[in-house]
């Protein structure tokens with residue numbers, strides 16, 4: 001029997017335990033230096049200008065409180081993702097997040113990159129230091145992921161088998177280099193890359209599934225996918241659950257906590273809904289998405 005998900009935020013931890021899981025693994029969470037986080041929140045405060053929609057950040061608390069909230073949901077491990085919007089910022093963020101992950105045992109060390117002459121060097125450093133996950137943000141960074149300044153870095157990440165969460169879809173905003181067909185250029189050169197398509201490629205969900213079918217190391221994350229907020233902007237295809245069956249072991253849990261305009265339980269209800277509506281998914285799928293697959297990718 002499949003459960004339809006937690007009814008409220010305070011039901012999340014109990015619901016997770018009911019699935020016989022030691023906890024959940026959230027592969028798409030953001031922790032940033034305080035000043036950067038404040039700028040991100042200011043951006044969401046004026047979301048109506050950027051996106052034409054209100055985006056009240058739900059978990060707008062200090063860092064310790066955010067960590068406590070995440071843990072209260074039964075999150076056992078998470079990937080704190082950082083990303084630069086300009087040159088000479090990535091390495092600084094990498095240093096910051098490595099210190100953060102060293103302090104917080106449930107945070108896996110992560111890193112990011114930007115097309116700049118130092119990228120291959122600091123990506124190699126990050127891999128040597130034991131980073132378990134990368135994040136690349138094509139829309140915020142406004143760069144071409146196929147830029148030759150990134151080619152060695154992609155190669156090194158692929159070789160190491162370390163997953164990279166890539167925001168390369170058109171949602172919620174188009175960028176100069178967004179679009180899954182652009183990122184496919186990277187996969188063509190580095191077909192062994194373990195790439196996690198953030199937001200399941202939103203709004204090009206079906207193209208994302210097609211990439212996963214073509215490249216066995218391509219995964220999709222659930223971040224903001226299928227929740228009521230997103231369904232109004234970028235709805236899933238009606239047969240989404242059916243389509244997931246073919247790649248059910250390559251879907252990983254992600255949420256965008258804390259920068260989401262709704263509470264955490266919404267994401268879990270969306271995923272539980274997919275599991276429930278398709279017999280071939282069910283609880284096995286939930287355990288895979290919420291724990292087993294992301295845990296494996298993060299080197300669990």
Ligand SMILES: [Zn+2]
Pocket residue numbers: 028030256
């Ligand atoms: Zn994100």
